[in-house]
Amino acid sequence: MRKPHDEPTTAATTVPFGRETRQAYFNFAASYTPLNHGSFGAFPTCVREYQRRLQSETEARPDTFIRFTYPKLLREARDIVAPLLGADTDEVVFVPNALTAVNTVLRNITYQDGDVILYFSTIYDACLKTIESLEETTGVEGHSIELVYPVEDDEILDRFRSAITEIQSQGRSVKLAMFDTILTFPGVRFPWERLVPICKKYGILSCIDGAHGIGHIDLRHLPRVGPDFFISNCYKWFMVPRGCAVLYVPYRNQALIRTTYPTAEGYEPVTQRETQSQNSYFVNLFEKVSTIDTTPYICVIEASKFRDQVCGGEERVRKYCISMAKEGGELMAALLGTNVLDNKTGTLRDCSFTNVRLPLDVTEDAGEERHMGKVPSTEAKAVADWITIKSVEEFDTFIATRYYASAFWIRVSSQIYLDRADFEWAANVLLDLCSRVRKGTR
Amino acid sequence: MTIIYQSRNEGNSTKSIMPSTLQTPFGAAFRKQHFSFSPSYTPLNHGSYGAIPSPVRAVHETIRAEVDEAPDPFMALEIHNRILPHRALTAKLLNCKDVDELVFVTNATTGSDIVLKNLRWEKGDTVLCYELVYESLRHGLQWLQDERGVDVHVVRTEWPVADEELVRKMVEAAKAIHNEPGRRVKLAIVDTIVSMPGVRVPFEKLVPALQAQGALVLVDGAHGIGQIDVDLAELNPDFFVTNLHKWFFVPRGCAAFYVPKRHQHLVRTTLPTGHKYRARSRLGQQGDDEEFVEMFGFVGTDDTTAWLCVEAARDFRNNVCGGEIAIQKYCHIVAQQSATVAAEILGTSIMDCPGSCLRDCAFANVRLPLELGTDGRGQIDPAHAHKVSDWFKQTGYRENGTYFQTVLYRGVWWWRISGMVYVEVEDFRKGAEILKGLCERVKNGEHIR
Secondary structure, three states, X not given: OOOHHHOOOXXXXXXXXXXXXXXXXXXXXXXXXXXXXXXXXXXXXXXXXXXXXXXXXXXXXXXXXXXXXXXHXXXXXXXXXXXXXXXXHHHXXXXXXXXXXXXXXXXXXXXXXXXXXXXXXXXXXXXXXXXXXXXXXXXXXXXXXXXXXXXXXXXXXXXXXXXXXXXXXXXXXXXXXXXXXXXXXXXXXOOHHHHHHHHHHOOOEEEEEEOOOXXXXXXXXXXXXXXXXXXXXXXXXXXXXXXXXXXXXXXXXXXXXXXXXXOOOOOOOHHHHOOOOHHHHHHHHHHOOOOOOOHHHHHHHHHHHHHHHHOOOHHHHHHHHHHHHHHHHHHXXXXXXXOEOOOOOOHHHOOXXXXXXXXXXXXXXXXXXXXXXXXXXXXXXXXXXXXXXXXXXXXXXXXXXXXXXXXXXXXXXXXXXXXXXXXXXXXXHHHHHHHHHHHOOX | OOOOOOOOOOOOOOHHHOOOOOOOOOOHHHHHHHOOOOOOOEOOOHHHHOOOOHHHHHHHHHHHHHHHHOHHHHHHHHHHHHHHHHHHHHHHHOOOOOHHHEEEEOOHHHHHHHHHHHOOOOOOEEEEEEOOOOHXXXXXXXXXXXXHOOEEEEEOOOOOOOHHHHXXXXXXXXXXXXXXXXXXXXXXXXEOEEOOOOEEOOHHHHHHHHHOOOOEEEEXXXXXXXXXXXXXXXXXXXXXXXXXXXXXXXXXXXXXXXXXXXXXXXXXXXXXXXXXXXXHHHOOOOOHHHHHHHHOOOOOOOOOHHHHHHHHHHHHXXXXXXXHHHHHHHHHHHHHHHHHHHHHHHOOOEOOOOOOOOOOOOEEEEEXXXXXXXXXXXXXXXXXXXXXXXXXXXXXXXXXXXXXXXXXXXXXXXXEEEOOOOOOHHHHHHHHHHHHHHHHHHHOOOOOO
């Protein structure tokens, strides 16, 4: 009997990227404009159908699917993601999300008093919370390096080095540094490849939060860059359902990862671990981590087919998304009369996000706003939230808006299912909302 | 209310134990009508992964489709409010009076591990459990030993064991630990129903008895809601977990984690730590009531649509199955009746002893006609004993579409059967016949080749 997961995906067609791809391959409501892929991802219909078939197989024979078929499919899925990271299959495991992976790494490290986790102020919020939790329960302390965008890559590197030196001069030692491939907000590319060598020079473990990673940027050079840990969500840019991320741990570091979170069947005390080869302990550890719906992991198989056969491959997807982000962002800025967030070397924009400033001025003077259409700084967050909510309620979209560095910024995620017209439309939505903010009619 | 298994002589007819209002009787017909099993598969092991009735699955898919239509508004703005009614319903079903004491997590193991990893362990702290503690939890305890220097005291008690004896042994063990200077039982772990073998535990007696010894008690109710009655207000455990995706027909990835208000300050972080974690310096800035619940509402992006299916599962159980009592009664009795039939066929016995509540649930354990030994005439060589259960699983499935959940426990093999509304005695009779044949083949060493 041919298994559902053997069935071929939709044959390669020439449906162009943009609105036609959206209609042909995705499940969005016809009236919804998906401008925020970076937050929760989205996956094509063929992947949804594939997931349903997997779930049907699970329900058809729960015990045997979960115990016998699933481990083989899991291996197949790992075989597919590993090369995207330039890695061996046995260096890559699945977890439900990047946050679980971050916690797995950070909580498995043993910290002494005086140890420091180094990070940037742009760190993802929940990752910061993880560090705070560790500060409470271990001897480690977090150290934040302040960054306010736009900022040059060289400056990031300088600040990083300075922070290390400063910490060392205090008699403390940086145990681990954590930084992103691409920041969440603003949505900008981060010079992680250049920070890793600095970590190596100082004997600092490097943990890369590549939540925005697989499917977004080319990561086949990962082992050459050589971070100690790398984490990426697959449910975002790789178009699998929510509940799928990868944790890459090169062989040399696998002994550091002793338990999953939660601890489950695969955990062994040290004495028993050493009788197995290191590889198999690490891989076994993550194979069955209590009962969850692991079909998202397996969906990597189908998502990969879709991206290769229908989308023309990773590089073609990347090229389109990045260039559309740039083009779309510029178009929006022109329509809004503002600018796109960028640095002098243009490295920030080497990703599928674009960050555009809104035509709203902020004032510290509460009295001024009534006459000048400015937003008092005390209301700025509320205004940003209002813009997002109105974009949902009135325009059937979702525009991520924040008050940042004394201005309002929106972040749009480019995707193969968007085109110029969508960015233009978004700009017009924002013109309308901003005008209402200025008039005070919100 | 607990369903006490009474008559073992009710014969093979289960009609008398179903609600008369059922359109389709429980058993094979019900299975075909309301579940998605392959016709060639006989599901005798509900206890491991549960099963989702087709109508509940349809509701789940509808919710997922709704998310796909506009993912961001749903995930960013809507989902947290939508979870509340299902939490409230779950709290009601468990007689948890304050919904803010109950949150959802992905599964019972996650909930238990959150307790283990959040408690502050000091030198001399001991965790007390019995030998049938769930495997993953045992590993979690091992981690505590390795990483936190915690002592774990495992009470060796062979099942079957009378309730009084079990309680006595656990209490004595706790007392003995407290009598040692510098040692104390910080946490005791008991189950509602042990996993393998499948035995109900007198947790209603154990919880107060161990609390009286000064221990915090974590009740692992993985097998709980939907199989037996749990009354949290009455029980008053210090921590409680139960899987809804086992016996309550909710899709996988849904468990309830109960922490009474008096202990919520002990649970400092979810695992993983999420957006709503508050560093100590910032505690108490919001109403304390909200902090715990909020913390569990934002734990990394995942598909938590299963949590939104609790009402649909409840509706199915009430409207199609005739209600909780009807379901539990049938499941208990069909398991026990099937065990009787199976034991006859296998020429063995059912795990039982007087004064024990172990069979007062939807599991039964039938001994297999196998012996450990090296006589070369049908005894199972201990060196290969560990292969037997896996061989049963694979062969039973491959040849007959039937999955046998067996365990080698203290030198004896047991077959754990799960009573369920979609099976009937005939299913287990057939299963027993197959298993009998498989046992013969194992005696001939087929599991070794």
